[in-house]
Amino acid sequence: MIYKVSLITFFSIIMSSSFASTLFTDCSNWNSHVANIIVDDDFTADIANNDSIVLSSGILSVGSNGLTNSALNYNRASNGRFETRIRNNTGTAGYSSLRWSFIATPVSSICADFNSISSSRGIQIRGLLNGNSVFTTSLFSHFSNTSIGSFGIISDTSFNSIEFIAQGTGSDDLFYIDNVKLATDITLFADGFEGNGL
Numbered sequence: 001m002i003y004k005v006s007l008i009t010f011f012s013i014i015m016s017s018s019f020a021s022t023l024f025t026d027c028s029n030w031n032s033h034v035a036n037i038i039v040d041d042d043f044t045a046d047i048a049n050n051d052s053i054v055l056s057s058g059i060l061s062v063g064s065n066g067l068t069n070s071a072l073n074y075n076r077a078s079n080g081r082f083e084t085r086i087r088n089n090t091g092t093a094g095y096s097s098l099r100w101s102f103i104a105t106p107v108s109s110i111c112a113d114f115n116s117i118s119s120s121r122g123i124q125i126r127g128l129l130n131g132n133s134v135f136t137t138s139l140f141s142h143f144s145n146t147s148i149g150s151f152g153i154i155s156d157t158s159f160n161s162i163e164f165i166a167q168g169t170g171s172d173d174l175f176y177i178d179n180v181k182l183a184t185d186i187t188l189f190a191d192g193f194e195g196n197g198l
Contacts, residue, residue: 021127021135023142024152027111027181033154034109034183039102041180042080049076057180060103063095074174081115082180086123086164087172094172099128099163105184106160111152112180114139118147122168123175125151127159134159138167154186 024030031037041057052062053075063084066073072093074085085094106129117123117139127134134157143149166173 020157021153021155023137024111024154025142025144025150027113027150027152027179030109030111030150030152030154031181033186035185037181037183038105038107039180039182043077043082043178043180044080045077046079047077049074051075053077055082057182058103059180060101061098062101063098065096067091067093080178082177083174084164084177085172085174086121086166088121088166088168088170090170091166091172094174097163097165099161101161102182106158107182107184108156108158108186109152109154109183110162110181111150113150113178114143114175115148115178116173116175117143117149118168118170118173118175119145120168120170121166121173123173124165124167126163126165127153127155128161128163129157129159156186158184 039057041055045056047053047055051066054060055077061075063073063075072085073095074083075098076083084098086098087094119140123139124136125139126136134155135153139151142151
């Protein structure tokens with residue numbers, strides 16, 4: 001299982017001119033602002049490596065443009081965590097991007113624990129609604145320049161997929177995700193909170 005950071009503060013951002021989002025560094029704090037959690041996946045069930053898999057929670061996980069050495073193009077659930085490898089243009093293994101699609105319904109928020117996020121690979125997480133960007137942020141920066149942490153976001157605009165890409169230097173980044181939660185209802189904006197512009 002992945003260790004959780006203990007920070008309880010959260011940061012408010014607007015990721016585009018029309019979408020307000022709030023980032024969290026602690027999933028317990030995130031949990032207090034959401035309702036109707038439809039996915040709570042701790043990856044206890046192993047799922048074999050493949051370019052396209054359906055996780056136990058129903059999330060469709062698809063890696064794009066994997067290199068020919070498919071044994072290193074990780075897209076699997078193993079040992080109680082999800083594993084993937086994302087590369088930039090110079091990488092020699094892994095996918096150019098990996099997308100999780102929420103088949104049943106769009107969601108307004110997600111939180112998960114991450115481990116082994118490289119300082120140089122520039123792994124970004126993007127929320128998409130029918131392929132259109134809702135939010136984008138750097139995981140390493142979000143974790144205050146460490147390789148491990150929790151990422152949570154609440155958006156006033158629903159999204160039906162998230163995508164991981166590498167925008168930095170070096171070859172590829174093998175990292176792990178655990179304790180994924182998705183929610184469709186939020187209390188944050190209903191309570192009158194508004195994200196602060198960058």
